[in-house]
Amino acid sequence: MLTWEELPPCPVATTVRLIGNKWKPLIIRDLMEGTKRFGEFRKSIPGISQKALTENLRALEEDGLILRTAYPEVPPRVEYRLSETGESLKPILDAMTAWGTAYKKRLSQES
Amino acid sequence: MLTWEELPPCPVATTVRLIGNKWKPLIIRDLMEGTKRFGEFRKSIPGISQKALTENLRALEEDGLILRTAYPEVPPRVEYRLSETGESLKPILDAMTAWGTAYKKRLSQES
DNA sequence: CAGTATCCGATACGATACTG
DNA sequence: CAGTATCGTATCGGATACTG
Secondary structure, rough: OOOOHHHOOHHHHHHHHHHOOOOHHHHHHHHHHOOEEEEEEEEHHOOOHHHHHHHHHHHHHOOOEEEEEEEEEOOOOEEEEEEEHHHHOOHHHHHHHHHHHHHHHHHOOOO | OOOOHOOOOOHHHHHHHHHHHOOHHHHHHOOOOEEEEEHHHHHHOOOOOOHHHHEEEEEEEEOOOEEEEEOOHHHHHHHHEEEEHHHHHHHHHHHHHHHHHHHHHHOOOOO
């Protein structure tokens, strides 16, 4: 977990530091719907490799945005869900959804 | 400029594709305040290299999010500003600002 | 002033093989 | 099932030198 001092002064830079890459917003988007298992992410996020998925899940957990629960069963079952902090990202995701939709609509209309 | 077909189906993925990297949100954050010149970005975005700044400004221009105006003077003056599409990113930036602020506050309180 | 060109290291990412 | 380990590639990004 990062400390307060390690984060940039600018809040936008802080957000970028925590979720600003190719995969994290997609992982978080999925978790907004509820709990998800490792294998389910691989289906719902086209193109993500096992390694990239693992690394990003670990980083999100480390930063306190998601929670990981492993059930000691055979075969093993691991569930991921948003923490309260992670859930508070919803306004960002909603804004991204709305903007992405509008951008594609505009392009499709060649306006 | 990308075509509609080249963008991912998911609107969140589309947004990530267009502004989801280390520097673009910071450039856009600055332009929300108004027109800005090349050299001014270098002061207001600590740590950005000339190359990274140039590449990201070109990409944002290519995707229709910012506009570039070069004034034929000596010494040359170039101004960047948001397009209408770029300005429509404001809700995302606002949400990022609010979330980053809250995240840092929470960390500083060790809650 | 606002870039471009080049080099190079760091990091991100994907593919494959293997494991508790 | 849910990973870890390893390797190779690709992209990102910083430093430096140079230019209209």
